[in-house]
Amino acid sequence: MKPVVPRKGRGAPSNLQGRFERWGREAFDDGWAREEEELPPPKTEVTLIQAKSILTRNASPDISFDRSINPYQGCEHGCVYCLAGDTKILMADGSFKPLAALEAHDEIYGTEKRGHYRRYVRTRVLAHWRTVKPAYRIRLADGTELVASGDHRFLTEGGWKFVARSRASAERPHLTLNNTLMGFGTIPSFPRPLDSSAYRRGYLCGLIRGDSHLGVYRYLRPGRTHGDPHRFRLAMADMEALERARTYLAEFGIGTDRFTFQPETPARRRMEAIRTSSSASVAAIGRLIEWPGCADGDWARGFVAGMFDAEGSFSDGVIRISNTDLQMIEVLTDALRGFGFDTTVETLKPHTPKPVHVVRIRGGLREHLRFFSAFDPSITRKRNIEAQALKSEARLDIVEIEPLDRRQELYDITTGTGDFVANGVISHNCYARPSHAYLGLSPGLDFETKLFAKANAAALLRQTLSAPTYRPEVISIGANTDPYQPIERELKITRSVLEVLSECEHPFGIITKNALIERDIDLLAPMAQKNLVRAFVSVTHLDNALARRLEPRASAPLRRLEVIRRLAAAGIPVGVMVAPVIPFLTDRFMEEVLERAREAGATLAGYVLLRLPNEVAPLFKAWLDVHYPMKAGHVMSLIHQMRGGRDYDSTFGVRHRGTGTLAELMAQRFHLACERLGFNRARPPLDTSRFRPPRAGAQLDLF
Structure with missing residues (x-):
C-alpha cells in the first residue's frame, strides 16, 4: 500500500524515538496509515523560556567559531538532512x-x-x-x-x-x-579496599579514636554493687561516615543503636549518632581499634580515611587533618609517607595543655585527588574541588x-x-535535531513543531558583555538552528540580540536560509562599514519543486539569491553556503549556485556534504522513500561510498567533505569553481578592537 506524503508543510515524516530516551514514545499519527483522509498541518508550539545563559563557548567542532548564540531551539524549516x-x-x-x-x-x-x-x-x-x-x-x-x-x-x-x-x-x-x-x-589507580578486613579495622580505628566517646567508667555508688557503666557513642553530621562505621561494626558482630544526637537549628547542623552500652560490645570495639604490630597496607589506608572523615577538612585547596594526640599524628604521617605523600605538621598554640597538631598534605590538586583515590574516605562533602583554579x-x-x-x-x-x-x-565534548532528544522530545516532527524561544536572550547577552572580565571574540549566530525562524517575525529575539551587538560594536557572523534577514539590514549595514559582521546565506540548489519537499518552510532558492543581492548592495560582506550537498539530488546544482551567488554579490563560499548523524539518518531515509522511492537506493549507495560504507562518519573534516573518489571529485569541483569565480579571497578578520561594554539602563554615555 502506497504511503501518502507526510504532514503538509513539514519535512520529517514521523516522530521517531531519540537515542537518549529510556522510555517508549507514544504513537503519533503521522497520516501514513490513512490514505484517503488528509490531515491538517501540525501547528507550531512555541514555549518562551528564561535561559540561564546565552553565549555558548567552545562550541562543537562542526562550526568555525569558539562562541555562538542560538536564540531558538528547534527549527520550523523542516530540512531533513571521541x-x-x-x-x-x-x-x-x-x-x-x-x-x-x-x-x-x-x-x-x-x-x-x-x-x-x-x-x-x-x-x-x-x-x-x-x-x-x-x-x-x-x-x-x-x-x-x-x-x-x-x-x-x-x-x-x-x-x-x-x-x-x-x-x-x-x-x-x-x-x-x-x-x-x-x-x-593521570591519578595512579588503587584497588578499592572496602572488601578488606584490614581496611575496615583501620578505618574504625581512625574514626573512633578521632571522634567518638568510648570507655568504661569505674566509680563507687553507695548501696550498689555494680558501678561500671560501659559506653560507646559516635555522633556525626555526615551520614556517610556514620553509616559506614555502623556497617563495619556489624560485620565484626557488634550491633549499635542509632538516635538523633542533636536536632537541626538555625546555627547548627543535625547530628545523628550510634551507640551501645553492652560491656561485650564496648570491649570488642576496644580490641578492634588496638594499634596493630605494623601500621601499613590496607590497615593504613583505612586509618587515614577514618581520621579524615573524623577530623579532616578540604578547603581553600588544602587537605588538613587535626588531632591533639601525638601518637595519632605520628601513625597518620607514617601512613601518608608510606604512600608517597609529602606532608608537613603544624602545631597550633603549642604552649597550651593540649595543643592541636595539623597534618597538611602538599602537592596541589593532583595529590589531593590521589589522596581520595588511595584512601577512599566516605564523606563526599569533603571531596569537593568546585571553583578550584585550573592550575x-x-x-x-x-x-x-x-x-x-x-x-x-x-x-x-x-x-x-x-x-x-x-x-x-x-x-x-562533541551537537540540531539530536539536541531535541536531550529534552525528551523527538528529533522528528517535535523538532519542527515544538520550539523553545529564549525570551531573555538580549538581557542575558547584555549582562555577559558587561562583565569586567569579558574579552571580545567573534560570535556565530545560528550555529545550531536558524536564527530567522518564521516566529522571529513576531518575537524579534534575534533582532534584539543584534541590537545589543550593534550597541557594543561587537563582531559576529550570521548564517540563515530565510529572507527575514533583510529586515535587519538597518543594523547589519552600519556594522559592516566597521568590519564587524559577515553573513552567509544557505543555498542548497535551484529547484523549486525539490525545495518544497526538502526545505518546506524555508525561503525559496531564487529568493535566497535575492537576499544575497540585497545584503551585498547594502555593503554587507556575504557568502553562500552550498549545504547540504546530496549526491544524485542536489550535487548537480553546485557550480550553478556558485555562479548565481557570485553574480548576486557573494564573495565567500563553502559547502557541506549531507550529514546523517544519529536520528537524522532514519529521517532522511524515510523522506527519500516517500518523495524519491526510485532514487532512494542509489542516493544511499553514493552516500555510503563517500562515508566509508556507512550512513555517516563523524571524524572532523571527513564529516563535512566525506572520503573516497566521489568525495575527492566533489571537492575538486568546488575548488575549481571558486577559483574561477574569485571566491574566498584573503580579507582582514573581523575587528574586535572596537568593542565597548553595553550602557547601563537608559543612561546616556559620552560616545
Missing part, C-alpha cells in the same frame, strides 16, 4: 569512572571560565554514545596516556586543539610536540602522538559545560 572506553572521568564525588561506563545524568566535573582562571565546576552528562573511528595515542611527559580520535579536542596552553591535522582544513589547530595539555594528569605543576607536555593505524571503538559524551576531565586533562 576517547577510549577505559579513559578515567573525574566524577563529582572526586572518584573516577571509565568513560564507557558513564550514563546520562551522571554528575561529573567540567570547567568554566571565571575571572582570570578557568575553574572546575560540577556538570551533568547530557548524552553518551559509542562510535568507531581511527585512533591516536597521545603520551605526556608525566606518563599520562590518552587514546582518542583525530577529531577530538583537548585544552592546551594555546587553547583548544584537535588531536590530528585535517586534510580538509589546513588551518585547523592540532596538537604538536610543542604543546602542553591543561589539567593535573597544575604536572608535566603535561606532549612527547608522542602515535597513529594506531586501526579503527577502534571510542566513546564520547555531551555535558552541560561543553567539556570534561579525562585522564586528568581537559577534554572537549
Whole structure:
C-alpha cells in the first residue's frame, strides 16, 4: 500500500524515538496509515523560556567559531538532512569512572571560565554514545596516556586543539610536540579496599579514636554493687561516615543503636549518632581499634580515611587533618609517607595543655585527588574541588602522538559545560535535531513543531558583555538552528540580540536560509562599514519543486539569491553556503549556485556534504522513500561510498567533505569553481578592537 506524503508543510515524516530516551514514545499519527483522509498541518508550539545563559563557548567542532548564540531551539524549516572506553572521568564525588561506563545524568566535573582562571565546576552528562573511528595515542611527559580520535579536542596552553591535522582544513589547530595539555594528569589507580578486613579495622580505628566517646567508667555508688557503666557513642553530621562505621561494626558482630544526637537549628547542623552500652560490645570495639604490630597496607589506608572523615577538612585547596594526640599524628604521617605523600605538621598554640597538631598534605590538586583515590574516605562533602583554579605543576607536555593505524571503538559524551576531565586533562565534548532528544522530545516532527524561544536572550547577552572580565571574540549566530525562524517575525529575539551587538560594536557572523534577514539590514549595514559582521546565506540548489519537499518552510532558492543581492548592495560582506550537498539530488546544482551567488554579490563560499548523524539518518531515509522511492537506493549507495560504507562518519573534516573518489571529485569541483569565480579571497578578520561594554539602563554615555 502506497504511503501518502507526510504532514503538509513539514519535512520529517514521523516522530521517531531519540537515542537518549529510556522510555517508549507514544504513537503519533503521522497520516501514513490513512490514505484517503488528509490531515491538517501540525501547528507550531512555541514555549518562551528564561535561559540561564546565552553565549555558548567552545562550541562543537562542526562550526568555525569558539562562541555562538542560538536564540531558538528547534527549527520550523523542516530540512531533513571521541576517547577510549577505559579513559578515567573525574566524577563529582572526586572518584573516577571509565568513560564507557558513564550514563546520562551522571554528575561529573567540567570547567568554566571565571575571572582570570578557568575553574572546575560540577556538570551533568547530557548524552553518551559509542562510535568507531581511527585512533591516536597521545603520551605526556608525566606518563599520562590518552587514546582518542583525530577529531577530538583537548585544552592546551594555546587553547583548544584537535588531536590530528585535517586534510580538509589546513588551518585547523592540532596538537604538536610543542604543546602542553591543561589539567593535573593521570591519578595512579588503587584497588578499592572496602572488601578488606584490614581496611575496615583501620578505618574504625581512625574514626573512633578521632571522634567518638568510648570507655568504661569505674566509680563507687553507695548501696550498689555494680558501678561500671560501659559506653560507646559516635555522633556525626555526615551520614556517610556514620553509616559506614555502623556497617563495619556489624560485620565484626557488634550491633549499635542509632538516635538523633542533636536536632537541626538555625546555627547548627543535625547530628545523628550510634551507640551501645553492652560491656561485650564496648570491649570488642576496644580490641578492634588496638594499634596493630605494623601500621601499613590496607590497615593504613583505612586509618587515614577514618581520621579524615573524623577530623579532616578540604578547603581553600588544602587537605588538613587535626588531632591533639601525638601518637595519632605520628601513625597518620607514617601512613601518608608510606604512600608517597609529602606532608608537613603544624602545631597550633603549642604552649597550651593540649595543643592541636595539623597534618597538611602538599602537592596541589593532583595529590589531593590521589589522596581520595588511595584512601577512599566516605564523606563526599569533603571531596569537593568546585571553583578550584585550573592550575597544575604536572608535566603535561606532549612527547608522542602515535597513529594506531586501526579503527577502534571510542566513546564520547555531551555535558552541560561543553567539556570534561579525562585522564586528568581537559577534554572537549562533541551537537540540531539530536539536541531535541536531550529534552525528551523527538528529533522528528517535535523538532519542527515544538520550539523553545529564549525570551531573555538580549538581557542575558547584555549582562555577559558587561562583565569586567569579558574579552571580545567573534560570535556565530545560528550555529545550531536558524536564527530567522518564521516566529522571529513576531518575537524579534534575534533582532534584539543584534541590537545589543550593534550597541557594543561587537563582531559576529550570521548564517540563515530565510529572507527575514533583510529586515535587519538597518543594523547589519552600519556594522559592516566597521568590519564587524559577515553573513552567509544557505543555498542548497535551484529547484523549486525539490525545495518544497526538502526545505518546506524555508525561503525559496531564487529568493535566497535575492537576499544575497540585497545584503551585498547594502555593503554587507556575504557568502553562500552550498549545504547540504546530496549526491544524485542536489550535487548537480553546485557550480550553478556558485555562479548565481557570485553574480548576486557573494564573495565567500563553502559547502557541506549531507550529514546523517544519529536520528537524522532514519529521517532522511524515510523522506527519500516517500518523495524519491526510485532514487532512494542509489542516493544511499553514493552516500555510503563517500562515508566509508556507512550512513555517516563523524571524524572532523571527513564529516563535512566525506572520503573516497566521489568525495575527492566533489571537492575538486568546488575548488575549481571558486577559483574561477574569485571566491574566498584573503580579507582582514573581523575587528574586535572596537568593542565597548553595553550602557547601563537608559543612561546616556559620552560616545
